[in-house]
Amino acid sequence: MIWAISGIVGAPMHKLIIANWKAHKLHNQVEPWLAAVGIPPADLDVVVAAPFTLLSQFSGLPAERMALGAQDVSPFPLGAYTGEVAADQLADLGVQYCLVGHSERRQYFGETNESVVAKSRLLVESGIKPVVCVYQENLTSQLTALAAIGIKDVAVVYEPPDAIGTGRNAALDEVQAARQAAQSLSTGTFLYGGSVTELNIKEYLMVCDGALVGGASLDGGQFAKLLQAASVN
Ligand code: PGA
Numbered sequence: 001m002i003w004a005i006s007g008i009v010g011a012p013m014h015k016l017i018i019a020n021w022k023a024h025k026l027h028n029q030v031e032p033w034l035a036a037v038g039i040p041p042a043d044l045d046v047v048v049a050a051p052f053t054l055l056s057q058f059s060g061l062p063a064e065r066m067a068l069g070a071q072d073v074s075p076f077p078l079g080a081y082t083g084e085v086a087a088d089q090l091a092d093l094g095v096q097y098c099l100v101g102h103s104e105r106r107q108y109f110g111e112t113n114e115s116v117v118a119k120s121r122l123l124v125e126s127g128i129k130p131v132v133c134v135y136q137e138n139l140t141s142q143l144t145a146l147a148a149i150g151i152k153d154v155a156v157v158y159e160p161p162d163a164i165g166t167g168r169n170a171a172l173d174e175v176q177a178a179r180q181a182a183q184s185l186s187t188g189t190f191l192y193g194g195s196v197t198e199l200n201i202k203e204y205l206m207v208c209d210g211a212l213v214g215g216a217s218l219d220g221g222q223f224a225k226l227l228q229a230a231s232v233n
Contacts, residue, residue: 192207
């Protein structure tokens, strides 16, 4: 019998569900959230992208619970860059995934395709998977810029800005078209983000490898329901 590294050859890949907490939550809210979420279904890979201030609280979390993600990283390595958090510092805390290029960072903090490339390079060097957020207008330019320096094995999140937090989640055919556009430029997983809830996640998982979940991840009980809906078991 032939076995693949992560299971039986031909077995369906685990779906990747990333909770994006944005700038929400304080220290005393982490434990109650974890208790409400419980142990996620075994057929899902679950990541919590927590604010920098809370990352160390997740550091000792058993691997079967969830993996740790960050929401941003410095475009510079360790050094004299006041106020920044370097990729090596994230890796030191056990961070395995890091969002880059989220549309809120592009809109409010001057994130560009170029800074996403610089950040992704440092993340890869630190052993952290870049989770590259794009939308229709920058999907091709962003993924081309990454591919140009040999970075193709990233998680791509297709996330139209007007779908974020509005309840106006994107149509499946739009997501499928984006997936097709990303296919020649990236070899990694393809996720959808934007008003994902327990009610619509199953549809997106039919055409995507996972989802980035903002608002519906904040309440532990609601997130647990979303994970149940996402599980095939
Ligand atoms: P939302 O946010 O699920 O609240 O739309 C998603 C995101 O911005 O990552």
